[in-house]
Amino acid sequence: MKLETKQFIIGFLGLVFLASLVLVQAMEVARKREEVGLTSAHVAVPAKSQNCVECHGKSTPGIIDHWKGSTHARKGVGCVECHLADKADADAFTHYGTVIATIVTPKDCGRCHEKETKEFDNSHHAKAGNILASLDNFLAETVEGSRVPFNPHSPTPGRPDITEVNGMASSFVGCQQCHGSKIALLGKDGSSIAVDDLKPGPNGQPTNLAILDQIMKSDDGRPRFHAGTWPNTGIGRLNLDGSKGSCSACHSRHDFSPRRARQPENCGKCHLGPDHPQKEIYEESKHGVAFRDLKEHMNLDAEDWVLGEDYSQAPTCATCHMSGHSKNGGVVTHDPGKRISWSNRPPVSKVLDTDVDGKIVTELDPVLRREMTAFSAEEKRTNMKQVCHHCHTQDYVNSFYKQYDDFIVLFNEKFAKPGESIMKALRKNELITKTQFDEEIEWTWFYLWHHEGRRARHGAAMMAPDYAHWHGMFEVAERFYQEMIPQAREITEYAAEEGKEEQAAAVNKLIDEILARPEHAWRNPPSTELKPE
Amino acid sequence: MVTAVRNWFSERLPISGVQIAELTNEPVPNHLKRWWFCLGGTPAYLFVVQIVTGILLAFYYQPAPSTAYESIRTITHDVSYGWYIRSIHKWAATLMIAAVILHQMRIYFTGAYRKPRELNWMVGMCLLLCTLTIGFTGYSLVFEQLSYWGATVAANICDTVPFAGVFFKRLLLAGDSYNSQTLPRFFILHAAVLPAVMIGLLVVHVGILRLQGITEFRFENEPDDKPQTFNFFPDHFYTELTIGLILMILLSVLATVLPVDLGPKADPLTTPEVIKPEWWFYVSFRWLKLFSGTFAVVSSGFIVFVMFVWPFIDGWIRKHTRYTEASVWIGIVGVFLLVGLTVWEAIVEH
Amino acid sequence: MNTEVSESETEVAEPIRRSFLFAVSAAVMAFGLTAGYGMFAWLIGVFLYPFRESAESWQFLSDLGSFGVGHSLTYQSPAGQKIVVTRLADAGTVDDFIALSSVCPHLGCQVHWESNNARFFCPCHNGAFDKVGKPLSGPPKDSDQTLPQYALQIKNDLLFIEVPTTSLT
Incomplete structure (x- = not known):
């Protein structure tokens, strides 16, 4: 091989080597960019908390590790800043020279x-x-x-210390x-x-x-x-x-992660289950489905997490009920009630016009009502609609609210108010005792509004059709027709036999009036029409 | 002007270009134009790469059980290009061992170890053992599960060596078992003692080579009138430069495509399900598993001893028997054994 | 041996003088080698350069409400520096506050606040500073050395200070 050829080859290989190093550099740049979000920021232990961190790093490393990942740690807020107490506080104590309290x-x-x-x-x-x-x-x-x-029913083998039941x-x-x-x-x-x-x-x-x-x-x-x-x-x-x-x-100890508070699982510690399955309802809804799919694009670590600016892929619980968005200047509220227009918690849903103390206004007269209301349900609904409008048009949102309102009113008027009036009548006429849950019908009524009725209403509020219907109104109807009415009738029948004819008749009259209304009349068809051949 | 500068230097460095050329310009036999005869230069080049990258890694590595793993994690994840330098070091080690073995095979099968080159073969054997040991100590420095347990297993193997085994184990580990003094020992062996020894051996290795000249081969298809040598400088030097660049490209590509990762941290309380050494120890590992403790160790030692004095055994066979080509057949058997045992160990789980 | 060397020398020397192509190929080789190994050397340089920015961060100091005018508090940074922060005014801006190092700029002794003299005093060489760190007497006065200041900022009605921090890891 000629020397010139060799030199050309060496020159060429040198450039290939350079190219491979450029590839290395590109990988390094990509890696650094990726790690910006992953590596925890530089954390320094504030001088006042250095002793705490040293000792608790060994005795309770979980607390310290959690804290190290927090924004607090990054900004120099240590243990003492939060746990610091005054000697005059009821739960204060001196812990290695510093007066602190356990509960923050x-x-x-x-x-x-x-x-x-x-x-x-x-x-x-x-x-x-x-x-x-x-x-x-x-x-x-x-x-x-x-x-x-109270005393144990019988001894527990192996646990002689169980002498009293809490x-x-x-x-x-x-x-x-x-x-x-x-x-x-x-x-x-x-x-x-x-x-x-x-x-x-x-x-x-x-x-x-x-x-x-x-x-x-x-x-x-x-x-x-x-x-x-x-x-x-x-x-x-x-x-x-x-x-x-x-x-x-919501801001779990000891990292107080905003990221976690923004996710539905956080609310799901309490907002789930048979009586108010908000978490499950959300998961069934398109909102929850989109969140599960697009979670990694939700920018959950963003400092402010403003809907419409930092993300808009899907809403979480926090998005609609609390978080800042582009139409309110990104202002977060820590009062979820500011965007809720119906209270679906009580047996009969209430319009959330609230007075200066935050209490629901029950006044019927429109003028008086307007005077008493400090923060109207309409304003609250407007607040919520602003969130909706990030993804939905005005007509769409207004029609959704129409569907929602109609559903709530249907539940209120067809089952909740009648049910409530029957329960009141039974109690007023002393056909059931004042004690709660000692009669079957009290359990029935409780199931109807507290479990099934709320499931239906929350399902309607957050777009989960199966909760609105099968877990909701279907069971409400079954509970009402198949259990509540028969049980009430049974009570009146028994009371009449016991000599309380007058009271029994009063309650029966109420039930008859309810069932005679057109929305219930399907149960008593004119005998000529639907008689089996 | 140029003359003035040249004079300034030649006054202080009394050596002329002619003298340098004389020193380096060893005529190189023609067979070295074939690449497989350059396998000796490859490990030397890789050795330089190892020294450079090793020094770089030592800037960040902290040889103590409490910090070793963390410092390597820092090198891999935090330091700019740390993963690259570490991957180069690891891949160059792998290639170096492979190149050393190939170089030795080439020497063996071409009979280049025969009289008068027996001594250089033995120096080469020392270099092989040093290379394997430096590989072992280097792997132990990572202080991940497998490197820790590899070292522990190695120490236990040491134990089974009759007479001196326990003594050497204590010397290696600075105690009866892996302890806080062990890692610094491995580090000093890996980063100072063994490299120094290897540099010394390499000087002797190349020095003897230069004194004796490279074994010359003629290939049957070569015309007799062709010149039998060519110049080291610049011709062969260019070849070495080319090999060096190809190696650097290969290392860079390997480092980017298959970067070295970091296993779980060493945990003396949890034995991993599978303990395997680095691939170059697969042979001896499989051998140890095939035979019971002491026999396996003693036989391994015997094989190494035979390899060491092979030029003399070979000389004796050629002189006193009619099997002049015995070495080739023994070599083939040896290579099959080497490859077979390595592959066996590689494919089985335990 | 000698003849061989001189022969080879002429062989080497000849093409250099003779061939333009050789000059080009030599230049290509030199460029390739410099580019490849030069880039490698640059990577090594980056590898050795400290990969962390100098560890300084904004640390929480106090909420504004509980830090009245005229008050001062002693803050110790995570790296151990003692710093005296004083509120001088009530405008509600960051200029109300001043954060002074308690290390004397003369020879590094610890200064301390003497409330009766309203000055920081360094016992090593009788240096003294006023409440904003200006030298009053002693060696610092002679060479006009002030107490080093630390940067402060107010965010959401909270006071933060920028100080060196030591890393946990």
């Missing part, structure tokens, strides 16, 4: 996140703890459990994990000391100082919590400092 309440979060805390405090979410006086709670505390401890267990584990517990410290005498006993002032510190001596403390001076009430991250938690709720209900 919205009051603590609100030191920095003021707007969010205020909005949340005005929301229905924050009032979820009020369920403690509701019908559902009677179910858990009395029907399912017992308000006072009848509140179902309430603590079931209701309160979503609705929020009333956080209580353990008293020295075994009693529980909660917010009502501490009477906290505006700064959250107890004003009833006498009771502070009663708090039971462990050897290291740490106040003990009533085990039924803590651990608890229910959204309407009643905290010792008088604040309501728990931010970590």
Whole structure:
């Protein structure tokens, strides 16, 4: 081979080598770009929290690892910033030289996140703890459990320590994990000391100082919590400092990831199941189907996550009910109620005109009603429609709302109001007792509105036809015709035999009037028309 | 001007172009125009690549059990082009071992080890053993599951060597088992001791080669009047440059297409289901599995010893028996055994 | 041997003088080699250059509400520097605040705030600074060295400071 040829070959190979290195460089650039989102940003431990991180990195590495992935960690918000407490706080204790508290309440979060805390405090979410006086709670505390401890039915082999049954267990584990517990410290005498006993002032510190001596403390001076009430991250938690709720209900500890709060699974901890399957309804709807498919294009890590700017592939729960969008300047609200026009929670759905206190206006007179209303259902609906309009035209949205309204009204007028009036009549005429859930018809009625009726209404609200119909109205109808009416009739029949003819007749008259209405008349066809041949 | 500069240098470096040419211009036998006779230069070139990339990796590598894996993770994922440099180092190691073995086969089958080149064969054997050991220690440095357990298995094999086994194991691991002192030992062996020894051996290897001249071959189809040699510089030098560039391209392509990944971190408490060494140890690994402990180890040692002194055994056979071509047949058997055992180990699960 | 060498020398030298083609091919070879290995050398350079930006980040300091005018707080950065942050005004902007290093620019001793003299004082060589870090006396005054300042910013009514941070990993 001639030397010149060799030199040309070497020159050529040198350029091929260069080309291969250019390929290497391209891969490196691509890799770096890909890793920008994947690698966690530089995290520094704030000096004040360095001891916490060192020790808890070993004892509870999960907490620290979670925190390291949080925006808090990136911005220098460590352990102390949130857990810091004042010596005067009821649950404060000195932990390796720093006064801290275990439970971080919205009051603590609100030191920095003021707007969010205020909005949340005005929301229905924050009032979820009020369920403690509701019908559902009677179910858990009395029907399912017992308000006072009772003796075991019989011994449990291997567990001689079970000498007493805590009848509140179902309430603590079931209701309160979503609705929020009333956080209580353990008293020295075994009693529980909660917010009502501490009477906290505006700064959250107890004003009833006498009771502070009663708090039971462990050897290291740490106040003990009533085990039924803590651990608890229910959204309407009643905290010792008088604040309501728990931010970590949605912004789970300890990474407080906005990404997670934006996803439907987050709401699905509570909004699912037989009585309000919002999560399942969403999954059935086209909205949920699109989300599942396009999740990776949803830009879930975006700083502001504004619909129409950062993403528009699909809505999640947060998108419609809370998140900022391009038509409202990207303003997030922490009060989901600001975009909801029907309350489908009660037996009969209510229009969500609310007064200055956030209570639903029940006044019928239109003028008075307008005066009392501070935030009308129409405004709320407009707020929601703005979200819809990112993907749907005005006509489309208006017609959807027409379908939705019609459905709610149908349920209200055909089953809910009649059902409610029958129940009222039975109770007024003392054909059933005042005690809830001791008669079969009370269970029937509860199923009708609380489970099936809500399924139907939520299904209609969020476009899940199967929930609206088969899991919903079909079962409502069956429950009404096949169980509720026969059971009411049976009660009147039995009462008449017992000598309460007058009361029985009154209830029967009401039922007859209801069934004689045209929407129910299909059950009593004129005998000539449909008689089998 | 040019003359002034040249004078300035020649005053301080009293060596002329003629002298350099004299030093390097060894006439190269014509057979080296065939590429398979250049296999000796290939591992040398790869050795240089290894030194360069190895030094680069050492800038980031931290040889301690607590940091080794993490530092390699940093090299692979964080450092700019770290994955590339690491992949080059790994692939060059693989190619180097392959090239060394091929070079040795070529020497063997062409009888280039015969008198008077017995000593250089033995130097070459030392280089082979050094190459394998440096491969082993290098793999151990990654501190992923397989490298940790590979080293542990190797230590256990050491144990079965009669008399000196335990002593050597303790020396290698700095204790009875893998401990915090082990990794620094592997590192120093890999990055300082073995390279230094290999450089020394290479100088001797090439020095002897230069003193003796390259074995000359004539091929039957060559006309007798053709010149029997050509110039090292620039002709053969260009060939080596070409080989070097082809190797660099090959390495770059391998590094991008099959970049080296990082297995799970070493966990002394969890034995992996399958422990396999790097491919170049498959032969000895399969051998060890075929025979019981001590016999397998002693027989391996015996085979290495025979390979070492082969030029003398071969000389004896050629002198005292009529089987002058015995080495070829033994070689073929050896290669079949080598390939067979490697493939066997490669395809079976355990 | 000697004759061979001189022979080869002439062989090498001759084509260089003789052939234009040889000059072209030599240039191509030189270019190819320089480009290939040059790029490789450049990659090596990038490989060795620090892959992280210098570790500095905006760290949370305080909410504005609980940081009144005239107050100062001592902040320790994650990397350990002690910093004194003081609120001088009530305009609600970032200019209300000043964050001063407590390391004396003279020889690196720790200065401390003397509230009765309203000055930062360095005990090593009696250096003193006023509340905005200007030198009042001592060696810093002679060479007009001020206390180093740190950048501050306000975001959502929260005060952040830009400080060096040490990495966790």
